[in-house]
Amino acid sequence: MTVIPEKQEHLKSVLHKMVINPESVTPELVVSGLRSIARGEASDAQMGGFMTALKMLGIDRKPEMLAVIAGEVLRSAAIPCIDFDGKTRDDYSMIVDIVGTGGDGWNTFNISTTSSLIAAAAGLTVTKHGSRALTSNSGSADILESMGCNLSAVLPAHVGKLLAEHRYCFILVDNFHTTILYVRRMWKELGIPTPFKILGPITNPVVPNRAVIGVNSKELGPVMAEALRILGRCNYAVVCGDEDLDEISIAGDTHVWHIQESGEIKNYTIHPRDFGVPAHPLSKAAGATLEENKATLHRLLSNELEDKDIAVRDFVLINTGFLLFVAGMASSMEEGATIARQTLESGKVMALLESFGKATRAL
Template identity: 30%
Template structure:
């Protein structure tokens, strides 16, 4: 580790294999906390490379609990978090809309770190019990089209760096790992990022992993399609800036996206969208995010307006809500 730290101080880059081995060493308590703190601080100051990030990902997946799903093609929809916007659970809601439209979803999530309600918060508030039972997880994705993977049950390495990350009180490279360590290794992913630097980083990461993807960023700083302003989308097939009007939507107001002051308020919005009783802006935002996820699943072969109508039908027909009710039934 002394040699590694000296190389980082000299602005040298580590290989993918080196960062993988460092991560494995951390799980074996091979380094004192002071050295791990120095490592994370040095990487944050210098900026992490694509291969370094992929090495940490390899280590987390290798030391974690794998989730082999009996399903050929499914998607995860997730945001990096950290945009400080306290939006309602847009990605999680979109996942149930996608599943309601007949596609398969393996949603990876956790409790909130920076907002009122994370994916695990809103799921747990409905009485769902998180599980790492592979048979039950497979039954869930086969019977209702969606499975939820609570990160803490699978990424065992994260507990070794948790206290250090908390004491540092600034973001580290581990904040970037959440979206790319889904233990089921989905073939498709839609990712919301808070800035264009992250978009470039993940674009290179996904190209090396070799999956179908869409990365989205709202120009006004949301890590999802907020419809409050123009937004950029980068996929395997294209890179484009859209306006809300390009999708047939009106521009939303920031206050229409807010989760509220309590978990209960966030849960109410989630429920209202699936029940088709939400504010028009709240429904539209979920439709937009679900549509780009559907387009990824369709390998870019469907126009986004067609994907929006597919998502709309999922809500309007009641299938999105039925999917969620079946999911709760299977996991309670």
């Protein structure tokens, strides 16, 4: 991927060029705007105008632009400060993530967060990239914090120790990304889907070896996959439920864009039956308030399921199973779901959550 040299240009100047001459907008110009934001010199109005201009120019549908912006966000993240507990990043042979763009309007239960915990308890090393809720009732950070995790205390210097002890670390966006920290508040105030929201899943500063990334639009699937290919990622799978769901759907078909080791993007469709799991209406797996989601998660991890939890459990199993399959821990999607269910029922997931929560509270 092309590395853009450092350039000092104020966001006001960048925004002027984008509006006056939109056809000439280049990756270099967009990166100049991002660097101005990262320096903390842009006003709220300028940042709002910048994000609106990016959306109006269709930047979030141009894979080469997404790749350049993602690379810049990663460059400005705290990557050099991440302490892998005396090791290098390469000493971790397999780090994974499961994350979605959000914004699909379905307000489902915290599927990817629960799946990330099960995957770690099953033996994968997981760096879950996420944030607090912007468009849903309960974001990935919110549900974990409600269960006793002090995620605000997890800084780059703690990553290695947490991974070594728990095979799990939550990467809270606000603590790791300078640029996103400045613009995060704008997302909610603008009320429009910005490229920054879309970029979240592909800017995990640890750069996982393999990942399952959900997108909220089937049209975005090939765009996201191509952006990842440009970034040099392989063994990543972009998924979108047929309902424009940013997860593997429990209700029916899910579209997959799977980046192979060779860089080829393989497109195929999967269904709950591929996991040996029955389909359920999405309404049966809907999320609710944070307190209700917390209670559901506690029942899942404690093996105290009620009838209303079965669809949610199966929803979690297929998403976890696919991550295990993509990561190479399972030889098939059905085996992945079986491993996920055995891990969930073993009590290991609750033990992991409790030990991780205790470690974060001690930071």
